Amino acid sequence: MDAFEYASPTTKEQAVALLAGEWGSTELLAGGTDLLSLMKDYLVTPKRVVNIKSVQELKGLRYTAGSGLRLGALVTIAELVEHPQARKEYPALIQAAEGIASPQIRSLGTVGGDLCQRPRCWYFRNGFGLLAKDEQGGSLVADGDNRYHAILGNSGPAYFVNPSSLAPALIALGAKVQLFGPGGARELSLDRFFVIPKTEQDREYALKPNEILLEVLVPPATKVRSATYEVRQKEALDWPLVAAAVALNLDGNKIRTARVVLGHVAPIPWKAPEAEKVLAGKTVTEDLAAEAGQAAVSQASPLSRNAYKVQLARVAVKRAVLQAAQGGV
């Protein structure tokens, strides 16, 4: 990899001051599980790497019944998985975190890193660019091997899928994120954090190049039953083919409101309001769950090789709904 400057700030103000105003010339280092491989493959070639691991205010996991869960951006996946109250209150989040790769990755990888990691699209990772265009400007993905690519939100130019494991669960649970830049802090609903890039120079999230993710705030979920269901071919060290996170706000047996979010199906975590509408006001049955699954993919438009993912998404939603209704465990 090209030589680079290494900076290790201790405050968030120092951190953002070290970031450049445009993407690419500086990169943030937290767990490093993604950044190091991106750099070794020359997919990013920063002039400066800003290590934020010494910024204390980015650490810390806190739960209170009144305000819910606060996850500092540097909280590791392992810390999250082992937190007793998080386990009890947010099954969808914990199930998603437990699905992440390996003990090694969970020990190093951070919540912020999970949300900000770059797509796993094999065209991107093999150096064909984020939008994977051929020399004539056509998409290599649309006409290529797109078995792992998007079935929703794929009208182009981006066809990759968002790789975050935690985002679908966090969005289903109504999480917000705190961002911090030279102008101070701003808050964003997590579903608005992810964007579909239009050009090679864009990123997949709403951070500005000189902003950092401070923390994730998850509201209390005492009356919510939630679950994440991942369809994965391999048990370990593999990405889910499709994931669905469901949060059900129940009134006895009846669903008052539901949130359904799909992962690995679109360039952003994909909210499925069609499924939410099916569920609202009903009592959970196997048929209703299947109907919700069907509704979730009603807008799907598969590419040449990934029609099977429509079926996987349908099943993931159905199973997540049933799992959530049973208490989320």
Add this chain to the structure above:
Amino acid sequence: MAEYKWPEAGKRALIGKRTNRVDGPAKVSGSAKYTYDVKRPGMLYGKILRCPHAHARIVSIDTSEAEKLLGVKAVRIIQGPGTEIQWAGDEVVGVAAVEETIAEDALRKIKVQYEKLPHLVHEEELEKVGDRAKPAAEQVSGDPDSAFKEAGVVVEGYYGLPVITHCALEAHGCVAEWEDEQNLTVWPSTQGVARVAGQFAETLGLPAGNVRALMQYVGGGFGAKFSPDRWGVETARLAKQAGKPVKLMLERAPELMVAGARPSAFARIKVAATKDGTFTAWQSESWGTGGIGGGGSPPIPYVWNPPHQRKRHTAIAANIGSARAWRAPNHPQACFLTMCAIEDLAAALKMDPLEFCLKNIALTGERSEIYRQELIQCAELMDWKKKWHPRGDPSVGPIKRGLGLAIHTWGGRAHDSECRATIHPDGSVEVSLCTQDLGTGTRTVVAIVAAETFGLPVDAIKLNVGDTRLPPSGGSGGSTTVGGVSSSTRRAAQNALEQLFAKVAPDLGVAPEQLEAAGGTIRVKGNPSKNLTWKQAAAKLGVTPIHATGKNPGPGNLNSSGVGGVQMADVSVDVETGVVKINKMAAVQDCGLIIDPKLAESQVYGAMIMGICYSLFEEKVMDRATGRMLNPNMEFYKLAGMADIGELVVQMVTGPEHDSRGVIGLGEPPVISPGPAIGNAVANAIGVRVPTLPLTPERVLAALEKGGVA
């Protein structure tokens, strides 16, 4: 002259007992040093610039910027302007630098212009490959036309397996160091230490004796590591140019792109049987690629030999990294194509495939009685009779269970080997031969055979391997090693012992022929109290050690060839997601006389795991437009983890009739059957054939759309 034979069943102290591998502690503790661990004083790191196009002609190369980079010590053009490149990842320029990262940066400063040429990287659709198809002549035996006409049941199917890679834990590569202008030492990661040195010498124009190869441990080869390879020879050339040792190990991406592929095989197959289930006819149109050279032709129908056959194979020249022998070359492909067609035929006959196989067992030829016994034994291990059901698990819910089976064969004849046994006057014993232990347990086998012969414990044997200055032994391929090294070691040890007997016989007052070595003593046969301890006996040598050699081939029937095995799989398939899980697999395997059952079983376990990997996960995914491999990494070139393997049961077939065959190789045969055993189990579970491996959710769901239980 000693009579060379293996000890009788009742007289074996170590052979047939469960001995732990002798190099286990070194490997677990990390003290075992692999080529990857070799670090020589002043050593540089080599890297290779590779062609990004699947088919191209090199127009120009400019290395000037790379040469100027601080820390770069040698730059060599490997394939110059005008060269036609036939696969993405082929070698163009080599660089050696003081650090790996500098070498990598240097590669990025080299400017190469290519003229792109049309490429072909997909061969599954035969009608789309055009003039890349090289059909062989049709082969006919019996009268297939009449046989199909008269058949009670005819089944037609399409089956196939994609190109996969070897994916050894340790990548290819070597360290090269010149002693002077004419003498080279290499530390290769190889399956043939003795052979590879000669190949280096030949390519570099050196006298054969001027290249020394050294290797103690290798992180797997599976058939892909016999040659020094162009990158190995370039490592030596970079070292010469730089005047320093150079290490060049392939990164994972080129390892998967260029360092070995198992040829694909696809076939449209028609099989026929009489109404009562007698297998009568086979017809196949098969094709596959092993790279630009085309690739081998799978021996189909495999193991089974029905009387009427028509077949034709077409090799396809594709622009992918070229094929190398992959554990049991051509057999896994042939077995999959054959056993899937047979299972489909049995299903059409509404017969249990186990019954179909037993009914037709004579068609497997001379080994049919062993196969019959192995089928019955394996069925018992799986509780087949109770668990098998006709196609399509009728139980409710999305999880469907099924059973499948396959049978296989392999040769495994012993390779040439020479071993030197040394008995020192202090009683210590050395056994020396230039073999290599691929992780299969070769070291342990040699130590057991020597210890058994000398009547000593295994840890009394000092073993020297992996150095071309030792007596030569063959490369480890074709499952030839265990037969070769065990036979040469047995003969060397017997020869050494004969000399020792001659020396000590007068002290014991008997003829040398009346002596035997057992329990750490040299003793009189039938009168064990009349003995010398091993140390006392050796002391009689004075100051001169005994050196004795033994060779294979040689006198005595210590080895032979030809093994068989049966494997059965029990799988669960989620018909809503297409995910396949292995519940259990059982393997019953014969391989003649077994030196160490624990290591033999370990070979079978490893092969079954490798088989599960290629059945469920492995595929070299090539991009049609760019001609590049899309998954040259361990993220999307998927292998099984612990949780994906299920319960594995191994039963080695032993007994006097197998012992009498001597030692036969085992490394390859058990990797042949998993594909069809698992594929047939999936068909049995879901009621429809998933025609091609790997059995991914995508393929399983596609098959279920056409029929089955979902």
